[in-house]
Amino acid sequence: MSSTPSTPAPRRRFLKRAGAGAVATGALAAPAISQAQTVSLRFQSTWPAKDIFHEYANDFAKKVNDMAGSRLKIEVLPAGAVVPAFQLLEAVAKGTLDGGHGVVAYHYGKNSALALWGSGPAFGMDPNMVLAWHYYGGGEALLQEIYKGLNLDVKSFLYGPMPTQPLGWFKKPIARVDDLKGLKYRTVGLAVDVFTELGAAVNPLPGGEIVPALDRGLIDAAEFNNASSDRVLGFADVAKNCMLQSFHQSGEQFEILFNGPKYNGLPNELKKAIDVAVEAASADMSWKAIERNSRDYAELKKSGVNFYKTPDAILRAQLDAWDKVIAKKSGENPIFKKVLDSQRAYAQRVIPWQNDYMVDFKMAYNHYFGKK
Numbered sequence: 001m002s003s004t005p006s007t008p009a010p011r012r013r014f015l016k017r018a019g020a021g022a023v024a025t026g027a028l029a030a031p032a033i034s035q036a037q038t039v040s041l042r043f044q045s046t047w048p049a050k051d052i053f054h055e056y057a058n059d060f061a062k063k064v065n066d067m068a069g070s071r072l073k074i075e076v077l078p079a080g081a082v083v084p085a086f087q088l089l090e091a092v093a094k095g096t097l098d099g100g101h102g103v104v105a106y107h108y109g110k111n112s113a114l115a116l117w118g119s120g121p122a123f124g125m126d127p128n129m130v131l132a133w134h135y136y137g138g139g140e141a142l143l144q145e146i147y148k149g150l151n152l153d154v155k156s157f158l159y160g161p162m163p164t165q166p167l168g169w170f171k172k173p174i175a176r177v178d179d180l181k182g183l184k185y186r187t188v189g190l191a192v193d194v195f196t197e198l199g200a201a202v203n204p205l206p207g208g209e210i211v212p213a214l215d216r217g218l219i220d221a222a223e224f225n226n227a228s229s230d231r232v233l234g235f236a237d238v239a240k241n242c243m244l245q246s247f248h249q250s251g252e253q254f255e256i257l258f259n260g261p262k263y264n265g266l267p268n269e270l271k272k273a274i275d276v277a278v279e280a281a282s283a284d285m286s287w288k289a290i291e292r293n294s295r296d297y298a299e300l301k302k303s304g305v306n307f308y309k310t311p312d313a314i315l316r317a318q319l320d321a322w323d324k325v326i327a328k329k330s331g332e333n334p335i336f337k338k339v340l341d342s343q344r345a346y347a348q349r350v351i352p353w354q355n356d357y358m359v360d361f362k363m364a365y366n367h368y369f370g371k372k
Contacts, residue, residue: 039270041074041262046085046102048208049078052228052292053254056160056285057101060256063277063284072270076101085206092257093152099258104143104158105189105249111146112190112329113336116343117158118252119190120322123347127161129354130251130343131282134158137346142339149335153260157274159282160254163289167243167310168223169214169235174243177317186210186222190325191248197321207233214238223248226289227296236305245310247318254285 043061047053054076061074079085088100089107105118116122117139122130133139140158147154168187174180181199188204195202203219207229213219215238223246224230230242256278263271301307330337 038070039072039266041072041098041258042077042082043074043099043101044077044079044082044088044091044097045100046079046088046106046206048233050232051207052232052288053101053207053225054078056254056281056288059284059288060101060159060277060281063280064274067273067277068270072266072273074099079206079208085208089152089154089257092259093154095259095261097259098262099256102255102257103252104156104255105191105252108189108192110150110152111335112333113146113339114143115190116336116339117143117255118249119188120194120249120251120326121247121319122251123344124351125251125343125347127163127251127253129347129350131158131161131253132350133343133346134253138342139339142335142342146335155258155260155263157256157258157278158253159256159278160285161282162249162252162254163226163293165223165225165246165249165252166230167246167248167314168221169230169239170221170241170243171239173241173306173308174314175311177314180314183221184219186213186219187248189249190322190329191223193325193329194248194318194321197324198317211235211238225249226293227300228289228292231296231300236300236303240304241306241308242300243308243310245315247315247322 043057045054045057047057057076061076064072064074082097083091085102086106086109088097088102089110091097092100103118105115108115108119117130117134125133130139134143135158143156143158147156168185174183177198180195183200184203185195185200186203186205187195192202192204203213205213205219205222207224210219210222210224211234214222214235221239222235224233224235230236235242258274263274266274297307326336326340330340
């Protein structure tokens with residue numbers, strides 16, 4: 001094999017022509033870009049400024065800003081800067097805000113079907129599978145149908161599959177389903193209905209209000225999301241028991257919202273930059289979550305937090321409660337049933353593929369790190 005690479009003559013001629021075209025195009029396009037007026041968009045997240053979720057919102061904005069150069073600038077404010085966290089959707093639709101960062105389940109009060117993009121076991125799909133269903137299995141069109149039916153003119157992008165969320169933080173660890181009865185517990189979305197079915201007294205507080213409520217005894221237990229968020233929000237300061245694994249929010253993802261008219265008024269190349277930024281931010285968030293959540297999990301252990309696996313009896317009770325909730329909601333809300341049927345059909349096809357193809361990674365871990 002020759003040590004000097006050679007390029008066939010036709011390919012050299014093609015590259016030469018392509019290079020010349022690129023230079024010419026760049027020379028023509030540059031003045032238009034440099035003279036274009038900057039579009040500034042004001043976003044708000046549904047997260048406190050110190051939370052890693054707000055950092056994710058800023059990560060997305062930075063990717064858009066970097067790609068758009070001087071043509072588009074997104075500024076992200078923390079929860080409550082303009083409107084309360086749970087009023088984000090209306091504020092974006094009305095144009096009070098140009099956009100926002102949150103989760104679809106926070107809009108549950110407007111249509112119960114919106115909680116299906118986060119609450120519940122999703123027929124066994126993991127968060128990345130739920131995103132696959134959204135973009136390739138019909139979920140995106142269903143979400144648009146719901147927003148249109150609510151007269152909400154927004155452009156929605158889902159991204160960032162979240163790791164399975166813990167059952168939550170408890171003053172005392174729980175071992176039986178009966179331990180949930182009468183428990184003052186914080187959660188959101190359809191998980192409210194699930195834990196109500198299990199006998200808990202549920203309070204759907206926004207993220208920034210949970211730890212103060214735990215501290216004052218207004219609630220006995222609460223779930224939020226992950227080791228990094230829970231650590232920085234101070235859960236370990238008011239409770240020392242965290243129950244891991246749950247089906248209440250095992251397939252959730254983030255939502256990026258744009259005001260419809262503002263988004264539609266952008267030139268196509270900026271819309272494409274946003275598309276690419278969503279996908280890039282989704283991958284980056286997944287990798288950052290692994291890095292940061294694992295470190296903060298280890299630090300919480302060092303600080304004296306007791307972690308327990310949620311007993312299987314409680315997990316099975318969650319599934320039974322979920323079945324009762326979705327049967328009731330399906331009878332009340334046709335679009336709810338429509339979303340569920342779409343998820344069920346997708347899960348029935350994709351989960352056998354994943355289960356059959358994926359190797360048991362616990363076996364490999366135990367081989368190297370387990371007790372010999």
